[in-house]
Amino acid sequence: MAERMVIPFGPQHPSLVEPIHMQLEVEGDTVLGVRPAFGFVHRGLEKLAEKRDWRQNVYLVERTCGICSFIHSLGYCLALEELLGVEVPPRADLLRVMWGELHRIQSHYLWLGLLADAVGFESLFMQTWRNRERVLDLNELTAGNRIVVSMCRVGGTARDLDAEMLDRVEATLDAAESEFGPVEHTFREDGGIARRLVGLGRITREEALGLGAVGPVLRATGEASDSRLLGYAGYGRLQVAPVTQAGGDAYARLLVRLGEIRQSMALLRQVLPLLRQEPGETLVPVRKDPTAGEALSRVEQPRGELIYYVRATGGKLLDRVRIRTPTFANLPALVHMVPGNEIGQVPALVLSIDPCVSCTER
Amino acid sequence: MVLLYHVALGVQMRHLGLRQNGGVAFPSVSGVLPGAWLYENEIQDQFEVTFAGLTPDYGGKLFLRRDVSGTPWGAPRG
Numbered sequence: 184m185a186e187r188m189v190i191p192f193g194p195q196h197p198s199l200v201e202p203i204h205m206q207l208e209v210e211g212d213t214v215l216g217v218r219p220a221f222g223f224v225h226r227g228l229e230k231l232a233e234k235r236d237w238r239q240n241v242y243l244v245e246r247t248c249g250i251c252s253f254i255h256s257l258g259y260c261l262a263l264e265e266l267l268g269v270e271v272p273p274r275a276d277l278l279r280v281m282w283g284e285l286h287r288i289q290s291h292y293l294w295l296g297l298l299a300d301a302v303g304f305e306s307l308f309m310q311t312w313r314n315r316e317r318v319l320d321l322n323e324l325t326a327g328n329r330i331v332v333s334m335c336r337v338g339g340t341a342r343d344l345d346a347e348m349l350d351r352v353e354a355t356l357d358a359a360e361s362e363f364g365p366v367e368h369t370f371r372e373d374g375g376i377a378r379r380l381v382g383l384g385r386i387t388r389e390e391a392l393g394l395g396a397v398g399p400v401l402r403a404t405g406e407a408s409d410s411r412l413l414g415y416a417g418y419g420r421l422q423v424a425p426v427t428q429a430g431g432d433a434y435a436r437l438l439v440r441l442g443e444i445r446q447s448m449a450l451l452r453q454v455l456p457l458l459r460q461e462p463g464e465t466l467v468p469v470r471k472d473p474t475a476g477e478a479l480s481r482v483e484q485p486r487g488e489l490i491y492y493v494r495a496t497g498g499k500l501l502d503r504v505r506i507r508t509p510t511f512a513n514l515p516a517l518v519h520m521v522p523g524n525e526i527g528q529v530p531a532l533v534l535s536i537d538p539c540v541s542c543t544e545r
Numbered sequence: 546m547v548l549l550y551h552v553a554l555g556v557q558m559r560h561l562g563l564r565q566n567g568g569v570a571f572p573s574v575s576g577v578l579p580g581a582w583l584y585e586n587e588i589q590d591q592f593e594v595t596f597a598g599l600t601p602d603y604g605g606k607l608f609l610r611r612d613v614s615g616t617p618w619g620a621p622r623g
Contacts, residue, residue, distance in 0.1 A: 222608040230618070392554070395580030413556050479551060481558070490551065515580035544608070 185211030190526065194223050198301055198530030201540035205521070205529075212525045217518055225544040232504035237263060237473065237495075238337065240504065244491075245331055247506060248542045250290045253282045254484045255506075256335035258491040261415055261480035263337045266473045266495055274463040275339035276417035281352075281454050282326065282334050283416065283482075284447040288359075289318040290485035291440045291447075294537045295370065298437065301534055302379050311366055317359045321352060339466035346459065353455055360448050367441050380434035384520035384532045387431055396516040397509045398487020399443070400536050402427045403435035410483035421453045433535035440537075443485075472499055484509050486537050508542035546594070550574070573599040583607075591618045 187210045194202030202223035208216040228247055232240045245256035257279055264271060271279075292315035299308035319329040325344060326332035334341050344352070370376060386396070388404040401408055402425055409425035411418040426442035428435035473495040480491045487509030494503040513536045520532060548571055550561040565571055573596040575582040585596045590608040593616050605616065 218603075220607065222610070225608060227617075393579050395578065408555050410556075479558075479560075481553070488553075492549075492551070511583065512580070515583050519579075 187215070192529060196530065198534060200297065201538070203533070203538060203540050207521070207526065207529065209526060212527070214522050214524055214526060214529065217521045219514065219518055221540075221544055223544070224541050226541075228545040229504050229506060233501060236499045237501055240501070241335060241337065242333065244504070244506065245333065245335070247508070247545055248484075248539055249330060250293060250539060251286045251484050251486075252331040253286045253335060254482055254489060256333070257283060257416065258480050258482040258489050259493070259504075260335050260337045261482065262478040262491045262493045263473065265478040265480065266476055266493060267337065267469055267471065269338050269467055269469055271339050271416075272464045272467060273417070274343070274458065274461055275465040277420075277454050277458050277461070278340045278342075278344065278465060279335065279416040280418060280421065281451060281458070282322070282332055282340075284450050284454075285318055285321055285325075287447045287485045288444050289315050289322070290537075291444050292318065294440060294485075294534075295366070295437075298376075298531075298534060299370075301531055302376055304373070304376065307366070307369055307373075314359065314362050314366060317355060317362065321355050321359075324348070324351060324355070336466055338469045339464070341466070343465045344458065349455055349458055352451075356448065356451055356455075363444060363448070367444070370437060370441055376437070377434060379531055380437060380535070381430075381432060383433040383524070383528060384517075384535055385430070385432040386516060386520060390519065391431070391516060394516040394519055395512050396487075397512045398484070398537075399436050399439040400487065400513050400516055403439045404431040405429045408488075410481045410488045413481060415480070415482060417454065417457075420457070421450055423450070433531065436535050436537075440485075472497065473501075486510055486539060486542075487512060506545055508539070508545070510536070510539045510543040513538075514543065548588075548594070552578075567593075570595040570597040572597055575600050590616065592616055593619060 190207045190209055192205045192207050193199050194204045204220040206218040207214050232243055241256050244259040245252040247255045292311055296308045296311040299311055322332050323329045326334050388406050391401045391404045405427055407425040407427050411423045426439050426446055428438045475497045477494040482489050489509055490507040492505040493501055496502045517536050548563045552559050573585055582601055585599050586603050586607045588594050589605045
């Protein structure tokens, strides 16, 4: 009988982009139990948000995540707008959808590249990240920045796009869509990727719901849950159908993310004509401070549902800002999935939930 | 002090508040919602709040190093 021992996994590990630590209790090659530990990149953002003007917090919260920054600022602004009773111009709502979906595409591309790298498919990794560059170029074209675009404001967006800019966005989207085809085909059809992922980290729909899983981890179990169905920003005017799979394993999560890149491109195709047809203002100036009260917003990040809770007591400073990130919500599911797998499968398993540790620790 | 619970299923969401005197442990909901262990352990790490029946209970040392004493945010307001 093999000896039982504890093996540390992380916080520094070749397969981890960000630090996370797990003590794996193993017998031979099989993991029997896991004890997680966090706190390596905790920045105290929620506390910082209590010390800054509620307007300054827009810039603070979008730095919670270095990948899907725009959606953080969107979630915060939606909560503040509810608290202030501000109605955002329809055109700003559409622009928010556009930048939100561009972030979703580049985030999923980032993950696909990391997955290709993790399974040793270097050419696919390079092709995937080459495609991602085109989306980042679109961010730069429309916002002036590639990742932290800083386009969301309480009351709307910081910029508008003219017709010429919309033409350039559409032309780039055409190219991005045609380039995605071969990459998607390889991920779906390559036998090596399927052999690594099929059956890995399988959870049922009931388990995922009980563990509070969100985003592609939950949708890969067949649960059609997507915060965009709430209709925030401009999503209420668009056709949004959650992308689901029934497998519940890492391969199903891959298929969900591939489907969501297609879905985001389709949403952009819906938004661009509306932006052409409906000129208007994009920002309502807000000159008052929030009165005492509380508000909560739910938005869909690439990794799942993101929640912002804000509480004000009147004045420029907020009394509490709570950020519930999707990776945080998915960690109980990850801890549930690891036991029973071999040590060598753990890196791919961790990667399969698309962890964002900076988000998680805030 | 008041602990706020926001529970969602799909687009439906319910908000609950549980008021408790300081120094008294809140009942853990990890037996009903298994995923709640992470939320309750984080609150234990950061505030002077404990949960009775929390499983697994990391004793306030999930986000904090083991040699750290106390909670960084102290007792919650309100």
